[in-house]
Amino acid sequence: MTLSLAVFAAFVLSTLAITYWAAKRSRGTSAYFAAGRRITAWQNGFAVAGDFMSAASFLGVVGLIALQGFDGFLYSVGGFIAYVTILLLIAEPLRNTGKYTIGDVLAYRLRPRPVRALTALTTLTTTLFYMIAQMVGAGALVGLLLAGAGVSYNMAVIGVGILMMTYVIFGGMLATTWVQIVKAMMLTACAVVLTLLVLGHFQFHVLDFFATASQVTYHRGGQLLVSDFLQAGLRYKPPHGPLDLISLGLIFVFGTAGLPHILVKFYTVPDARTARNSVVWAMVLIGSFYVMTSVLGLGAAVIVGPDYIVTHGGTNMSGILLARALGGEIFLALVSAVAFATILAVVAGLTISASTSFAHDFWINVVHHGKEIHSGETVLVARIAALFVGAVSILIAISLGPASNAGILATFGMAVAASANFPVLVLSIFWRRFNTAGAVAGLSVGLFSAIVLIVAGPNFMGIDPPNVAGSVHHLIQTQPWFPLENVGILSVPLGLLAAVVGTLLSKEPNAAAKFNELMVRANIGLGSEKASAH
Amino acid sequence: MGDPTKTAHTTAEWDRIADSPEFQNLLAVKKVFIVPAFVFFLAYYFALSVLVGYAPHLMSIRVIGTVTVAYLFALSQFVVGWLIAWLYLKAAARFDAIADDILDKTRPGGSG
Numbered sequence: 296m297t298l299s300l301a302v303f304a305a306f307v308l309s310t311l312a313i314t315y316w317a318a319k320r321s322r323g324t325s326a327y328f329a330a331g332r333r334i335t336a337w338q339n340g341f342a343v344a345g346d347f348m349s350a351a352s353f354l355g356v357v358g359l360i361a362l363q364g365f366d367g368f369l370y371s372v373g374g375f376i377a378y379v380t381i382l383l384l385i386a387e388p389l390r391n392t393g394k395y396t397i398g399d400v401l402a403y404r405l406r407p408r409p410v411r412a413l414t415a416l417t418t419l420t421t422t423l424f425y426m427i428a429q430m431v432g433a434g435a436l437v438g439l440l441l442a443g444a445g446v447s448y449n450m451a452v453i454g455v456g457i458l459m460m461t462y463v464i465f466g467g468m469l470a471t472t473w474v475q476i477v478k479a480m481m482l483t484a485c486a487v488v489l490t491l492l493v494l495g496h497f498q499f500h501v502l503d504f505f506a507t508a509s510q511v512t513y514h515r516g517g518q519l520l521v522s523d524f525l526q527a528g529l530r531y532k533p534p535h536g537p538l539d540l541i542s543l544g545l546i547f548v549f550g551t552a553g554l555p556h557i558l559v560k561f562y563t564v565p566d567a568r569t570a571r572n573s574v575v576w577a578m579v580l581i582g583s584f585y586v587m588t589s590v591l592g593l594g595a596a597v598i599v600g601p602d603y604i605v606t607h608g609g610t611n612m613s614g615i616l617l618a619r620a621l622g623g624e625i626f627l628a629l630v631s632a633v634a635f636a637t638i639l640a641v642v643a644g645l646t647i648s649a650s651t652s653f654a655h656d657f658w659i660n661v662v663h664h665g666k667e668i669h670s671g672e673t674v675l676v677a678r679i680a681a682l683f684v685g686a687v688s689i690l691i692a693i694s695l696g697p698a699s700n701a702g703i704l705a706t707f708g709m710a711v712a713a714s715a716n717f718p719v720l721v722l723s724i725f726w727r728r729f730n731t732a733g734a735v736a737g738l739s740v741g742l743f744s745a746i747v748l749i750v751a752g753p754n755f756m757g758i759d760p761p762n763v764a765g766s767v768h769h770l771i772q773t774q775p776w777f778p779l780e781n782v783g784i785l786s787v788p789l790g791l792l793a794a795v796v797g798t799l800l801s802k803e804p805n806a807a808a809k810f811n812e813l814m815v816r817a818n819i820g821l822g823s824e825k826a827s828a829h
Numbered sequence: 830m831g832d833p834t835k836t837a838h839t840t841a842e843w844d845r846i847a848d849s850p851e852f853q854n855l856l857a858v859k860k861v862f863i864v865p866a867f868v869f870f871l872a873y874y875f876a877l878s879v880l881v882g883y884a885p886h887l888m889s890i891r892v893i894g895t896v897t898v899a900y901l902f903a904l905s906q907f908v909v910g911w912l913i914a915w916l917y918l919k920a921a922a923r924f925d926a927i928a929d930d931i932l933d934k935t936r937p938g939g940s941g
Contacts, residue, residue: 365899369881372874372906379870379910382917383863502894509895527899528885537882544878548871571921575914582907589900811847812840818855819928821846821935822838 298625302632306481307458310474310639314462317470325827327467327674328395328651332826334472334563340576343560345475346644347374347551347577348482348584349425350432350611351705353637356585357617358610360592362601364511364524366531367592369540371585373547378581380552382574387567388724388817389558394824396648397555397716398656401723404809405731407665410719411656413738417715418555418652420742423688424708425556426645430455430692431704433638435611436631448697452689455635459642460685463650464678468563471643478633478640483580485633486587489614492621493594508593513601524596535778542784543706549787550709553716556648565826591617642688650680706781707749714786715741718794724817727810729798736797741790748782751775846935855927862920866913873909877902 321327334342352374359367393399398407398414430452437451462470497504509523522529531540551557561570595604595613599620604613618630654677659667667673719737722729749755756776757769777785816822846852880888881899888899 365897365903366881368900368903369878372877372903376870376874376906376910379913380867382914383867383870502896506895523889523895525889525891525895525897525900526885527881527888527897531882537879540878540882541875544875548874568921568925571918575918578910578914582911586904586907589903808840812838812843814856815843815846815852818852818859819846819931821932 299628299631302628303635306477306632306636306639309477310458310462310470313473313477314466314470317466317473321467321469323827324671324673325824326469327677328562328647328655329559329824330467330469330472330563332563332565332824334573336564336569336572337576338472338476339560339564339569339573340580341479342472342475342563343557343573343577344580344584345477345479345482345640346560347557347581347641348479348637349641349705350429350436350634350638352585352588353482353486354432354436354611354614354634355705356588357592357595358604358613359530360524360589361595361599361604361613361617362610363530364522364593364596365527366529366540368589369543371588373544374551375578375582375585377547377549377551378574378578380548381557382571382578384721384724385552385558386561386570386574389720390561390564390567390570391817391820391823392724392813393562395559395562395655396652397553397558397720398652398660400720401734402660403723403813404806405723405729405734405803408661409731410734410738412661413735413742414716415652415657415661417711417738417742418656419649419684420746421553421555421708421711421716422645422649422684423691424704424711425554426642426649426684426688427691427695428704428708429638429642429645430688431695431697432611433635433642434692435697436615436634436638449693452692455639455642456685456689456692458639459646460681462639462643463646463681463685467674468559468647471640471647472560472563474643475640478636479580481633481636483584485630486584486591488626489594489618489621489630490587490590493590493598493617496594496598496621504590504593504597507597511596511601524593538784539779539781542779542781545783545787546706546709546713546781549717550711550713550783553712553720554709555652555712555716556644559648559651560644562824566823567820646681646684647677649684650677653677653680653684703754703780707745710745710749710782710786711742713783714745714790715739718787718791722794722798724813726798727807727814729794730801730803730806732801732803733794733796733798737790737794740793741786744789745782745786748777748786751777752782753778753780842935846931849931851927851931851934855924855931858927859924862917866917870909870913874906877906 325331356367356370359370389400392403398411401410401414433455434448434452437446462474494504505525509525510521511524512519512521531537564570564573591614595617599616604616607616615630619627654673658676659673715738719734753775756771756773758772759769890898892898892901
């Protein structure tokens, strides 16, 4: 395990060097929050990919496929395809009309204080769910890999928290972006090598590989079972499975396009055209990576085997165990280090988007009515907020413990983004009649319904038999009131409906009058924020 | 309203650009690509979820060796996503040309 530590230490040192370099270059508000808007298309494409491909996708999805077959691959498809929504509807108008946050786009023609206060709330909620998922993942990984080296779950969580706060507080968006670029390169390289090793294991006879994947053997309840992992519907079974699957799809295609930490990346490029090209770069990277997850997942199922995975760390360790089976201890060390790098890059992106929204939307524009009292106040408040976001995430991740399910926590964040952020963002850009009442109703109902349905669903409610182990223990011992794990199928329409009804019930001539300005700016970029001169 | 995203342009200027035939043409050209592309993408993507959920037997038919319809359909989502991105880049080059014309006219000394 010392090699694993060495590789990870090399990554940490290089990211700290990046942070030092970025801290010396970053002067001023737009430098801190948007890297001076001087990131190029390919760089931002890598950074978006590095921001998005989280521990949930690398460890979680590979694990789902390894234990449950083809259906797990649907997470990969959803994660990739969501970028079509961002490309066609969101990236360019957002870059042209906003400055640092989602709240900017809404406040452009709506009353700024209520919409900014609520977007700051939905941003913090989304980010916190996501962040805790990543920290729990990091802690669990360390607990399993480095237990022998004396590193505990709590130490790992605190370490990840301190590093991410360092990047964000000292290096701002520029450091965060470069940490994400380096991570995206490492993760992609790692996936390519692992994929080649899996296929090489079958002498590159791809059909032989799939033939083996159609006969995966494992034990359940003392019986030997043979299962076809290429078969559809193994995970999403009736009565509720099919609806859950559609609901998951809704959360992906709309939620990703409402994720604050992804959308802020489009403010770091010079103009909308670069933003567009960077989405396509990200689609190439994310798509290639997610296609490979199917080979890695099925590879783990046939080479490592579900029985071994279940008894050696569970779902999240599938990819790591596969690396060891194919490349020995050295490759295991490399892949583990990449997994940590992955988590660090994602939590840094989450921290900066949450603290930006708090400082820019809430502190300056809600509390101080849009004016900095002292020069540099926004950046200072953001740095303090990053400290708080980090501390709160560390505390929650420690109190939840390593047994909680990281992948599911991340989909909660996505559900809030899909139900609250996405509908109002789209209506604000495309619907002249849209107004403040609609935005307030949409954001509140979207946020509230997503959270209530999650708590009333099978993730929190369920009756456990008396002998069930702690990790699957339900918080509320009753039959679930809402039958689906994924709430999007109800919460997204509720958020949208509230936004439309709220709009129709009130009149706001100012919001409609400013629509021409927003529309012109969104479509041709006239008056949009410029890159800093250097 | 104390929003820092304010620019130097007046409401009359924004309205004049918004109502100009060139800008209306830009919106129309964009709509012709974006609306069908988005609707097609949603239909194609949700077809996969619906079929896996409600017709698992159909989706488990083997096509090449043991490879199923479901797996090929899922892989095709990536191809479709990349294809839409490529077509959009080509279409967007036309949008950019129209937008540049409009921007030229708004500059001092431009014909507008």
